[in-house]
Every structure is written in C-alpha cells, then in structure tokens.
Amino acid sequence: MLPDLEGWAVFARVAESGSFASAARSLGLSAPTVSKVIARLEHRLKATLFQRSARHLSLTSAGISCLERARRMLADGEWLEAELREGAANPRGTIRLAAPMGFGLDMLGPVLPAFLERYPEISMDIDLDDRTVDLLGGRFEAAVRITPGELPPVSSGGAHLLCRSMMRLVCSPELKARLGAPETPDDLSGKAGLLYANADLPDLLRLKHQNGEQASVRLHGRMTVNSGDMLLPALRNGTGLALLPDFMLRKDLESGRLVEALPGWQGNVLSVWFMVVGCGATRQQMPARLRVLLAYLERALGGKISQDYSAAQEKTR
Template sequence: MPVLPDFEAWAIFARIAATGSFAATARELQLSTATVSKALQRLETRLGERLVHRTSRQVTLTEAGHALVARAARILAEGEAAETQAHAGASAPRGRVRLGAPMSFGLRHVAPALPDFLSRYSEMSIDLQLDDRVVDLVAGGVDIALRIGRLPDSSLLARRLCPVRRWVVGAPAYLARHGTPLHPDDLRRHACLGYSYLASGETWHFTGRDGEQVAVQVGGPLTATNADALAHAAEAGHGLALQPDFLAWEAVRDGRLVIVLPDWSAPEASLNLVTLPGGPRPPRIVVLLDFLAQRFAPGAVVWSRTLS
C-alpha cells in the first residue's frame, strides 16, 4: 500500500526555512524543539537527502533544500488555505436541510413559516418531508424532525417545544341530533372518527379534574391516517373527533366545531424537535433548530394565544 506524504514534516520544513531556526519554528508552531527536529529528520530519511545544514548558531539550506523549499511552502500554503475556506464555510449557514414533520402540522404551520426562514438565509434550502408515520432519521436521511406526542426513550436528542392539547370536538348540527356527551363513557353511543396513528388505537383515554381515569373503546364511520380528513367529516356532522388544538382551533373559534367533555383531558402531548446525537452541528442545522424553537415556543403559537 502506498505511504501517504508526511505533510506535517513538509510544513515544518517550510517554516524552518522561513525562520532559519529550529527554536523559532518551535515557538511559532507551539511545539517542542525536539518535535521540530524529529519531523525534519523523518522527511530527510524519506527523501534520502539532507535538507539543511545545522550549526550551533544557524540553519542553512542545502542544495536539495533550496530545490524543494518552494514546494514545501506551497504545501503549507494550500493546507492553510483549505482550513481558512473550511472555517469560512462553517461560519455561514448554507446548504440543504431535510426536515421531517407530521402532515397536518407541516401543511398548516411549518410550510407557512419557511418563507420567513428562507428570506433570512438565502444560501440555504429545505427538503420538507411530510408524513404522519414515525420516520427513521438515519434511514430517511432526515436532519431534523418535528414529532408530536410522548417520545420513547432512544438515542435521539429531543427538545420540547409547545404543548399539544387534544379535544373531543363535534359540529353543532351533530350535537343537536345526537346530544352532547357529558362523560367519556357516553362516547360508546356516539359515532367517533378515528385517527389511524393514534398510539392507543381505537381506545381514547381521559383524565378527569378529580383524577379519575377512563379508557373508552370507540368506533364510527371513518378512520383516516390524516387528521385533516377527520376534520372535514367532523365539521360535516358525521361524528366526534379527538383532534389536536393546532388543527381544530380555528373551527372552534369560528363556531364550526364545539369542544365537548371540557372537564376531561386526553393524555398530555407536546411538539418536539428531534435530531441525531453527535456534534458539533453545522450552522445550517443550528439556525433552523433555533428558528423552529422560537416559532413554536410555548406561548408563541397562534392557537395558544387566540384561545387562552
């Protein structure tokens, strides 16, 4: 197998030639004089040529040293230029970020926020992946994911953002025909619209203000993998739906849907920023994380401010 060039020794030789001193080179590079001397010896051994004449007072180049010093200087300069370029690139956010988000939340809240972000960072681009399923970040090549719910223990890094409440909602017309449930057990006699990716399936869990816990098996005319599909059916009066506040808040505000069972709460959830472990993160990841954390911080989201 070919042996790689000893770039460190070439760089040290270039500085010895420039300073004319082992001691000065050692001080400049923050190395010991012995380290500088050994690096030059390695290079001379590999080349089979003496590059400098050493005396107690000075260092002078041999004929071979004169022939090679320009190349050594170019090697050092190229290395310094590469590091300078890398540092410059690392300090300015640029490049593509793949961002994953749930379908309804992504369409209603993430996508409308991204033009503001892209206006601030013109050298960045975002690949927005919308899916209500939990996507493997590594397999999907996802840099950042927004996830809703309680996260299982894993090696992923999670940052909690705003809380997400779930309401049982129904259209006024539906409630006028079928009555308003007063206790979670009443839901057994109602048409309930099901979200396929709900962690508890067709069982809805509630906790009362007095701490009572109730689990209810529900069923109805429509089950869907997307909560927006349920919203249309609920507003049309086809049943009750357990909907997140970020999706139902406008319909509740405008009177198209009514919150029922207000004294009962579904399991607590939150919006989370999820990333792979490891670091340091490139600036393009850092600025998008900070932007999303600020946009969806507790108290900053529009549905929380409007209905509080």
C-alpha cells in the same frame, strides 16, 4: 435590580426535560449547579416552582403560570445569539427534514417562508408523513416528532422541545345537539367516531377531566384514516366525533365550526420535539443551518399552542 435571566433559562430547561439531571446534561452543567440556580430563583421569587419527590418532578401552580414566559425569554435569547453568532458565517446548505403531515401543514408551512427569506443560502427538503420514519437509516438529518406525555423520545442524537399541546375531543355543534349535549364519557359510548389510524387503539379514547378523574370511551368507527387533516371535513359535517391535537383545531374552534364534545374533558398531553440525527445533544454540536432552524422554530412556535397546554395543566392542579 436586573432579572435573573440565567435562572429563568435553567427553569425553562428543567420544566421541559422533567428532571434536574436531564436539564444539566443539555446545558452542560452539573445537577447540583442546576439545583442551586433553581433554589436561588425560588428564594428570589419567594415561591416554589417545582414539587419534588424521590421519583417525580412537577410544576407547581406558580411554575405553570411562569413557564410560557420563561420559555419565550430563553427562545428569544437563543435566537438572538444564533443570529449574531452565525451572521458572519451565513449558514448554508440543504436541511433534510421529516415531519408529521398535520403538523407540517398547520404549523410549519405558515412559518418556514420567513425562515427561508431570512437565510437565503439555506434550502429545505421536507418529507411529510405521519408514519415514524427511520432517521438513522434514512436520508434525514432532522425531524419533528410528536410524542404522548412529557418525556422526550429515545434518540441517538438530541431532542429539543418545541412546544406542548393537548388532544381535544371535538364535534360539530349540530352533532353535539343531536347527542343531547353529553356530560360524561359514558354518554358517548358507541357513538360515531372519526378515528386516527396511527393511534395504538384508534377507537378507544383516553380522557382526563380537569379535576383529575380519568376515563376511557370506545367509539364506533365511521371513518378511520392515517391523516388527521382528512378527518376535518367529516368533523365539520357532523359525521362523528374525533380526538385530535389542538394545533389542527384552533381555527375551527375559534370560528365555532367545531366545539368541545364534553365539558372539562381532554385527551393526552402531546410534546413536539425537534430531533437531530448524527450529532450530539447540545446545540453547539449541530451544523449551523440546524442550529438557526431550531432557534427560529422555538421562537415561532413556542407560544402558539403551548399556552393552551399550560392553561389546561393549571386547571388540573
């Protein structure tokens, strides 16, 4: 019996958008149709994928365990269709893209050369800036936006989820040892902090434990910078603690140059969105060059950092 590929695609869209209604709009379907597809998939699996209430929709543990693979199936299908659909037309033109500095350097930089090689008639004009640029009044037609939480930013165009990530509180192993291997947020109150200037309250860190407990800790700012990448050398040197997204920290955590400062505690969820300007919310309304870029980024980035997010969410259930 063939897998329910339509069901998995709809499941991924509902999980990304946070509601049946939002998923229905992005898919060009009615909300009852989306609900029936999910019910059909759950009946087939003999498992509940979503916890439903009048005001809230969240993934069950079964849904969380399936999400990453469902997103990969959807991204692979969209990438295949985009390639075949645009194969004869040869997408061309210049993509004017705005993106945050850290995400551009750490995530976009390594994957875009292969995209440009695949589409030789597409050029890219990229502006990296951690400030939120004016998309409607500016010269951009697309942007990567990172928002706290799981809801898309308000947009006059379309917002398409690329991946999700976690904020992690980290320091050097040497600093953690000097701090006496802290166990609670209170143990870090007033300690030296390396702060990201674009945060609402740079020195106030909001944390959540795997058991659901929440806490805040205020650090003493030793360095405040509007670029997370500039904090990394000071982090490695043991100058202070920092709360940064895991896509900036992966290599340092894997090598042991940086460690988690508090066992079991993490920062907010981050959602990474591909925003389009001046066209509707559906892919069919995008210029071909944007459509193939979105499909490529979903495929290239979707599995890189959202696995950490899924694992962290699983632990909090």
